[in-house]
Amino acid sequence: MVQFSPVPAFLLAAVIALPIQPAMAETSVSIEVVREVETEEGERELQPVETAVPGEPLIYRIELENTDPVPATSIGLSLPLDESLAIDPETVSSETDIGVVFSADGGENFAEFSELSVEEGGTERQAQPTDLTHMRIEIEEIAAESTIAVEYDAVVR
Incomplete structure (x- = not known):
C-alpha cells in the first residue's frame, strides 16, 4: 500500500527546489493525486487519493496558477518520479501546448520518451516507463490571472 499526502513530499521538494522561471509573474504550483470515479449520474469525477494499492490506476494533476496581471512566460518544471x-x-x-521530456538516469540527461534509451548488460535498449526517473515540463506561457493543469496517468507498482 502506498500512502499519499495532499502534496506528495517528493514532488513538493522538487517544486520548492526548482522554482518556475522566470520570476516576472507570481506563479504557484499545486500537485494532487486523484482517482477517476463514476458518480451516480454516470459522470466522471476526480477524487483525492490518500492510499493506493499495487495495480491501482491514478492520475497526477499539476496546477500552475499565474496570479499576476501579466503573462508568465518560459515556465520550466522538473519533477522526480x-x-x-x-x-x-x-x-x-x-489544455495548452507543453513540451515534455524524460530522464532515465536520475535527471542527468533528458529526451522525448520515444528517443530515450538505457544501457543494460552492456547493450543499449529503448527505455520503458518503469525506467523513468524524472520528467521536465516546459510551458511557453500562462496567461495573466489564469490557471492551467497538466495531468498524467500512473499505476501503483
Missing part, C-alpha cells in the same frame, strides 16, 4: 509508480509517458497532457 516516484519509484512506487509507473507513469504512462504518452498520457502527459494539458
